[in-house]
Structure formats: C-alpha cells, structure tokens
Amino acid sequence: MSEDLNTDRHLTIARSMAEAIEQQMESDPNVFVMGEDIAALGGVYGNTRGLLEKFGPERIRNTPISETAFIGATVGAAQDGMRPIVELMFVDFIGVCFDAIYNNGAKNNYFSGGQINVPMVLMTAVGGGYSDAGQHSQCLYSTFAHMPGMKVVSPSNAYDAKGLMNAAIRDDNPVIYMFHKGLQGMGWLGTEPGATVATPEDSYTIEIGKAKVVREGTDVTIVGLAMGVHDALKAADKLATTGVSAEVVDLRSLVPLDRETVIESVAKTGRLIVVDEDYNSYGVSGEIIATVTEHDISKLKASPRRVTYPDIPIPFSRHFEQFCMPNADKIVDAYQSMVKGAAVSV
C-alpha cells in the first residue's frame, strides 16, 4: 500500500474501479466480471468501460435479468477457484437475490469450517440525490453490514476506490463494494468533484477495515462514509469559519469496522456527529454511536448527534429529496444544537 499522490492522473471513481479490475484481470486469469449491461455498455456506471474490448465476452459477461441465478453462480464460481466480480446494478435490487449473498456466499466459509472460500466481489450502486425515487436511491449500508460473513466497503474517492477494489478482488472472502452514484464521476448523475482525485496508475491496495482521518480537528469528530465524507468535509470548512475545528473520519469499511480509529478520534474531540445517507434507524449511525458510548461514555462531552436520512421511502420530487438528504448545513446545525445541549426529540 502506497499513497503516491505524485501523479496528475485525476481519475473518477468509475475509471479507477475499471482500472483496478483491468489490472487484476491482466494478472490473474481467474478474475472475471458478470452483470447486467456490463459488456457493450461498460456498466451503467462505467465500472467496466473498455473491458469488453480488451477481454472479450467470456470474461466480461452480460447476464440475463436473473440476479438469483447469476449471483448464485458467482458464489459457485468463487467456491470453485475463480475470483469473480459481479455487479448488482442498484443495491435496491437485493430483494430478488439476497439469499445467494448472505445465506450462501457469506456463510459457506463458516459452514464448511474453512474448507471452502468464497473470494467474490459484489459491486453495487448506492445513494440518491438525482431524483431516481424510492426503488433506485437507497444506500442499505447496514442491511449488508448487519449480516456476518461479508466484508463491506464504500469509498469516498477515486484513490480509495482503486485500492479498495484491488484489496476486494484479492480478498478470500465475499466483499460487498458499494459505490455511491453521486461520486462516480458520471456527469449525468450530478457528481461530487471532491471524489475525483489523483490516482496512481500502479496497482496498490488499501486495507479493508481501516478508516482514515481525512481532516484533523479538535472540537468534534464527524464520522461518515462515501457521500457523507464530502458533506462532512464541507461542514468542517463551514465550522472552521466559526472557529470550530472538526475532525472528519472516513470509515471506508463497515465490515470490519475500524472502531479504534473512531474511538480515538472522539477521545480527542469529545464530540461525535455521524453522517449517514442510509435510513436513520437501526443503521450505521446507531452502531457508531453505540461503539463510542459503550466503550467509554465519559469521553463524550455532549450527546452525540446523527445527520441521516429520515425513515421514509425516498421521494422522487427533487425538493422533497433534497429536504431529506444529509448535507453540510445540517451537520453544522447538529453541531450547534449539540453544544447548546438541546435534546434530540424522539
């Protein structure tokens, strides 16, 4: 793992994912990709763009709209010695194929007492903000992270995206790789420029299970992942103008969860805000708060806060959706209400 940012290659997440896959496919014939529209189209989100031309339709394999069969097949191929990558076009579609993932892929290592590994990567698009409504805009981070046996990652920028994809492909376990549509660098989705960063051409990995302090600060810790990191960074900028120094932690992985980094940061700042575009209840935000408070509640100077998506289906209308999404202003507000000691109404 090297963090060689002496490069002027600014890649989008889409391109850095494709590059990681390409490099892995070049060096390992057991790596291949399956999914809907990943061949000629190059993936709806561009993650396999150019790969069909290079590797052909056997290894860049369009599938029927049969997620149960082809994700099941991914599990079977992984157990048989391949390193398949499969794309589930939107995470919202897990309802038609979740069994293959959490009841087979994620558990067969355990059920077999380690005889059988399932080295597969499931990459899937998450997130909203572009008016795709309630069946195409969810994050469902904790829906995966709650189930044992899979690793779960979600990058916030192209550098991490490449390193995490490499690590995911080399990992001997199922890895759920959740990429946020608003960070992909596909202009038609309205992209966050901060996600497009310097990304070395060389292959490198980022260890799964390590969070990163992406901005240091002393007054409050803002924890997020994927789009939430950018909201947090913007909020930190705003807070800085009022003299508040915010530390921002990019979780990067949900499983394994780097509890130490979060705890250490809060031990320093004494305050915690969690940003999560997933639904508020029974999710990432609760887990982070519980992690910090069960460890040592005395480290917190104020009640923790969450800035999350409300517990409602995601609405279509842009003004509705934007009203519900986390953003920098809501984080700033959360900080202010936190230091005032206002109670969160239930």
Place this chain on the structure above:
Amino acid sequence: MSEDLNTDRHLTIARSMAEAIEQQMESDPNVFVMGEDIAALGGVYGNTRGLLEKFGPERIRNTPISETAFIGATVGAAQDGMRPIVELMFVDFIGVCFDAIYNNGAKNNYFSGGQINVPMVLMTAVGGGYSDAGQHSQCLYSTFAHMPGMKVVSPSNAYDAKGLMNAAIRDDNPVIYMFHKGLQGMGWLGTEPGATVATPEDSYTIEIGKAKVVREGTDVTIVGLAMGVHDALKAADKLATTGVSAEVVDLRSLVPLDRETVIESVAKTGRLIVVDEDYNSYGVSGEIIATVTEHDISKLKASPRRVTYPDIPIPFSRHFEQFCMPNADKIVDAYQSMVKGAAVSV
C-alpha cells in the same frame, strides 16, 4: 384494550396467535391466510392449527414454495381490499422474497401518496437455541426495522401475542409479526415457560408501537424483546439477590419504536443494558443505545452495555450455539462490568 388477566386460560403463543386469527376471520371475510404448510399441518409452529377445518382451503391456503409469488400476491390482495396474513416459515428465507416486502408492500402507500393501503400481516419465525444452524436460527429484527414503511412487532408472551396479532390484522399498514420459536410453546422446540400466560378469550388489541415496563427497578434498565425479555427477567431475579434493582423494558414493537418509554426508564435508572439475540452490529442494540445517548447523554451514569449475538453465522453444535446466545448470566456480568467501569474492548 383491556388487560383482563382474570382468566385461567393459559395459552401458548402459538395458540393465542391462532385464536386471534380465528376471531378476525370470523368477523371479517376479507381476512385470509396463505403460506407453506399452514393448512393440514396447521403451520410448522402451530399458528394456524385448527383453522383449515373451520374455514376451508380457500381461506387457509397452502402455497407452493414460491415466496416471491405468494408474498407478492399478499401485497396485491391487500391493495385490492383484502386483509391477508401470510406466513414466511423462517425469517431466514427473506433472501428469496424480500423485494415484495420492502420495495412494494412497504412503499406503495408512500408511492401512491396514500391512495393505496397495504393492510397485510407477514408472520415469520425467528430465533435459535435449538441447533437449527445458520440458515434457520436468525432473528434479523433490524433487517426489517431498518426499512421504512412497515411496522415490526415481536411479542414475548401469549397475552401480547394475541393483542398484537389483532392490532396487526386491523392495521392498514404492512405489519411484520416476528414470533420467536423458543417462545411458541411447541414442546419440540424447547420452550420458555414464561411465554405461556393467562390470555382472555375475548378479542382485544395491544397498540403497536408501545413498549412495556414488565418489571420495575431503579438501578439499571434492561431493554429487550421476545426471548430477550425472558433473559432480562431472569437476570433481574439474579441481580435482585445481590441487591440490585433492575427495570425490564419489553419493546414489543421495533417500528414504531417507543423511544419515550426507554428514555424515561433510563432517566430513572441511569444505566442501560440492551439484550438482543440478533447479530451485534448494526442492529437493535445500537439503535437503542443511540436513542438514549443522543437524547441526553447526561442521564447515563455508566457506559451502556449490550448482550447480543456475536457477528458470526449461527453454529449448529449445541455447545457452540449456547456459548453465543444471550442469557441471564451474561446480562448479570454486563451489569457488573458496567458498574466497575470496564471498557468494552473493540
């Protein structure tokens, strides 16, 4: 709602569920039941025993092993004016049919702006403790509770089971009714006697979304649901022998979540332990802790604790499984480590 315990009818949860369904079917021709093995067999867990004989195979309707179709059909029938009840034999099977539930049933009220209601009940068996291994012993409480648009309940005893079933059937929303196998009163599953309680013959409802303080105390609040309530009550007995007074809160509903009752109890006791047989991370335990701490952290005299299932697939072997399950001793230990102020290792 009446709590008429002047009855010596001690029912099992299985019988009280069947009785509620029977009474509702008698008074409302739009109520019917679908599911695997619910007719001649009376349901694997006895929830529909005797109903086929009374109502016939049209209204007590065995299905093929086609959960996507028949749970989808439940949604369709509910939208068309019926009040269907469907049984998903084990909650572990959601992977083959989750879409119908969370992407359609749970969202269509919203998507239609309230034009269409989906008054359906999905009853499903949860929980382990009888060596049924990793695909037949999960709770997955938070997997449902995280998704907006459905109510989620899980009774700990027959009285509540009947009242909640009645409320669920009368509710105009999808209600996920999670019954714990170890509480069903089916001897072959090794049942918890505390679940079989006095249950009036008359029909009554228990409001969905209301927790209940099932034991009052002053030193610590133990929050749980379903089997966790019985573990908590046993732990409270043990703690009492050491002079510690524990209050036990039975959540009964996860959605809506009765945050007030939990917060009030902790405001009184100053200490919180959450018991949950579901996986530890990203689940109910995190949500309860976050609820309390984000509301007012100063109310807590000690770091909260959770006694939960570890983040591993559920093992078959009895000694493995019992090692992992929450129980009264673990709750007592958690209390003791809490008052010592020991940190939870991460």
Place this chain on the structure above:
Amino acid sequence: MKPSKSTLLWMYETMETSRRFEEIIAKIYFEGKTPAFNMTNGPIPGEMHLSNGQEPVAVGVCAHLAKGDVVTATHRSHHQAIAKGVDLNRMAAEIFGKETGLSGGRGGHMHLFDANVNFGCSGIIAQGMGPACGAALSRKLRNQAGVAVSFIGEGAANQGAFHESLNLAALWKLPVVFVIEDNGWGVSVSKESSTSVERNSVRAAGYGMPGHFVEDNDPIAIYEAAGETIARAREGKGPSLIEIETYRLAGHFMGDAEGYRPEGEKDALFAKDPIPQMSKLLLDEGHADEAAIAELQATAQRRVDEAIAFARESEYAPEEEALTSVFA
C-alpha cells in the same frame, strides 16, 4: 374478435395521446439539461423511460379492461397508464413532482399509481407479477368481477418472479393475464443474449396455460389475443401468457447513446412506426377519413397540452410533506 369501429378509433386516439404526451415530456426533459446532460436538473429530473413504439400493446390489451380491472406495470408504463385511463393531468403533474401529482411527487415517473383505475407500477423487474396474482386472488375469493393484467418486458421473463407467478396463477386458476412486451432489448442486452428460447410464449406450457405469440406489433392481433385471454380469465378458466413482438423506438432511458444497437435497426423500426400504420389502416378500411383522423389527433393533442399545462402550473408541495404518507 375484431375490434369495433369505436374501439379502433379509441385505440388510435389513445396511441396518439401516449405518443404526443411522450414527445412533449421528452422535450421538457432536456430543459435545463443541455449542453451538459445531468439527470438531476430541469423540471423533470431523474430517469425517463419512454414507451414510444410500444403503444399497440397498451391499447390492444387495455381496450378490454374496465376501471375495476387491475393493471400492474413497470418502469416503462406511460402508454399503459394512459390506455388504462389514469388521470392524465395528475400523471403529468406526478412526472413533474408537483403537489397535484398522483402521489404529490413522491413516486414520480416510475411509480405511477391511480387507485381510481386500479393502476400501479414497480420499478423492480417482474415484481408486479406476484401482486397481479394477488389482486386476481382477491377477486376470486370475494367472488367479485375483474381480471388483473401484468405487463412485463421480455427481459423480465428471465426473472424468478415470472416462474413463480405463472405457476401460482395456473395452480389457483386465477383471473390474470401476463403480457410480455418483447421489444428485443433489456437496456443494452439483446434478447438472444438473455433468453435461452426464441419465443417466451413456449414457456406457458411449463405451467399448463395457453401461450400466445403476436407478431410485429400489430394492434389488431394484440387486441384479439388479449380479448381471448381476458375473456377466458373472466370466465374463470384461468390465466394465460401473451408474448408480443414490439419495438422500442427510443433508448432504454433518455440519455442512452444506444451504441449497442446494430446499425440500421432504428431506421428499420421507424419505418414501421405503428402510429402512421394505424391511421393508414383506419383510412384504408374506411373507419375514418382524413378529417376524422385529424380530429382524433387534435383531441389527443388537446389532452396532452392540458395535462402539461396543469403540471407546469401546479405548485410543489411544501417540502416537509415529504415526510407524510409513509403510513396509512
């Protein structure tokens, strides 16, 4: 059974309404999205799937349906919604995300619901099929009239829900008709690369139900096949499967560059655009003269213009309204 003259005129007018509605939606869709296409901008944000070219399916089938009959539709359902009688003003307003929309802007173009005419959608492939069975079961159990029609694409015919629903419907003899709109493509994946048989209609035999195939987007043949199967369903004789060869004149969604389409395919399809074909048929068979056709077109245009004006003029709901209607 041939369509009557009034049915033919209704079919034509409805096809025209659908086509004209989408033409204007398509224009408005690009407002605020040029020169750099960004889905999030403009009065109609988000995905937009057009049904132009597939209008014959909608009218051929819905000509047999009453308000009380149930339709479950997909991500591509403007034509069906219009043919089923969904309120066009409120539908347009929903696509704009306005308060007067069918669901006040909560659902948008992929989630059009109109309880008055028993119309609903799901954007998840094939997942309307189980609900259609359930609506049919509801009618059967209550001895109430009505059939359910579930529309899907040919890509959806490879989804597990297809199999489970057809088996369930046949087993329980439900009054439901499954209609496959085979436009040859599932996004960028051709039918040959997704489907192991040439004709999905043959799959009906695996459920002991009749399977029909209708060639070349022919509205009359669609009307006939639908009539036969819907009558059968109404008579309590059980479900059927209809596979219809139709054509997607646009991309999968707006913004799709369609690089995957073989050369010449689109030109060939436009050459057999069903709408001019239908007006020619009306003229040739003497059902209408040029003036009558113009009149039908004008009516269609008027309805569309009115709907769009209604949508444009309507307000957005207050933003906190987003939090309502989660529960009944």
Place this chain on the structure above:
Amino acid sequence: MKPSKSTLLWMYETMETSRRFEEIIAKIYFEGKTPAFNMTNGPIPGEMHLSNGQEPVAVGVCAHLAKGDVVTATHRSHHQAIAKGVDLNRMAAEIFGKETGLSGGRGGHMHLFDANVNFGCSGIIAQGMGPACGAALSRKLRNQAGVAVSFIGEGAANQGAFHESLNLAALWKLPVVFVIEDNGWGVSVSKESSTSVERNSVRAAGYGMPGHFVEDNDPIAIYEAAGETIARAREGKGPSLIEIETYRLAGHFMGDAEGYRPEGEKDALFAKDPIPQMSKLLLDEGHADEAAIAELQATAQRRVDEAIAFARESEYAPEEEALTSVFA
C-alpha cells in the same frame, strides 16, 4: 448405457450404506428426546431430514461422477453425500456437532461440505442451483474438466431460482445437470397442490434443454438418464433436466406426525422399498449370490458403525472455536 456389474454392486452397497447410516442416526436422534420429544436434546439436536427411500437417485446419478465433479445438495442430502464420496466419519461427526466433523460442528446435518469431493449443501430451497451453474461456468471458463449436478426436490421446482438457473445454464451451455427428486411432497404439501403441471420435466422445453422423466424410483433407469445427460454435459453440449419419481419413506423431518399423508400411502411405499428390490435384481440377474449380497451389507454396516463410533468418540471443540472460521 447399462451399469456394469461393478457399478451395480457399488450402487447396492452405497444404498445400503446410506440406509443403514440413517437407521442408526434415527435411533440415536431419539436419545434424550423421549418420552417428550424436544429437538434441542440428545447427542443429535436440531432438525433431521432422512432420505430413506430416495437412495436410487443418489447412486444412479453419482455413479457417473468423479471427485472433481461438483454437487450442490439440499436439506435432505445424506444419500447424495454418501454416494458422492463425502468422508463418512467426518460427516457423522458433523451431524453430532463434534470437532472432527466436516466443519467442526459449525454446519451440522443441513450444511455438509466436503471440499475434497466438491460437495456442498444449502438449506434454502433451490438455492444450490445458481452455485451449480457457477461451478459449471468456472470449469468452462478455465477449460477444465468437470460437470456440476444440482439436486432439488419437486417442491423446489416452483422456486424462482429454478427458472433463472435453467435459463442461465441453457443460454451459456453450461456443463450442469439439474436433478429433481420428486418424492411427491414438500413437507405437508402434495405436488398436486403446489405444481401446475403433472411432470416437471416438461418445463425443460421452456429453456430449450432436454427433459427426462424417470418413473418409479428405478435405479437402473436413473443411471441411464443420468449417464446420458452427464455425458452430454461433459461433451460441451449443455445442460439437462432430469425428473425422478421417488419416495419419501419417512416424514419430512423426524418428529413429523405425517397426518397429511393419505391412508395407505406409506404401506404401499414400503412395499416397494428400493433396497430389497435392488438386492433381488442383483440376485435375479446373476450379478451376486446371497453370500455376495451379505458381504456388501456387512461392508456397509462396518463403514456405518465405524463412522458412528468415530463420531461418538470425538470431542466437542472448545466453545470459543464457535467464533472462528467466519472469514478465510
């Protein structure tokens, strides 16, 4: 292709092994569970699904398989595991939950995995079918020998995974064979109440693949059908579906009172128990004399006794070991 003498003898011995193994498991299962049946007690807790009566399917199919071939099985897989060559000692120990078990007691009876012979299970209905396609794809992509066989029950043939997997396998011409063990029941639900067609083999036509039906639990006919389809798969000609009429002599699981079975059904089934039929066939056709039969039975019994003794004598793993093997 008829089975050779040595194959016939292997088939018989393996059927005997499976039967005797289950007989003793069934006896031990009740240890500690009488008089009041409680699944949680005894040396073998949890659910127990027996395969007795269905042994012909396992031997007829697995006779054609090598170690390297892949089998995905279900909740009812003792017979298949034994026929595929799963280590019987470790399998028994797994069923007892012991450290020496295939997975040290993590999986138990419903999750038997033996990587040495490429055998695995899933307790979720029909969910081994996709993985079987994937194993077959793996061989195809790597140009490596081997076929995959996915066993399912007739109840599973109504699950969406069946449809998706058959389509995928046929589309990609994968070396996989799908075997339906039609024992007439899915728990308490008869095939007639779950399946809209009389024969699941007809469903093969919906995927353009051959469908075979084998009547009356006949091991020789099963051997032949499996031989043909597996050879076809090995030759790269693609997948097949085999439906086998077989019989469940026991309840769905142990403890099942079987109140749903029509009167007389069980007696009729026991009258055609395939094991005495097979020994009679060996005798009648001169493949073995009484002494040879007795010898095969003795060998089977020895293996079973050894496996059970191994399981009984093995220790439980330290309880903290439960937390290991979650990740590779």
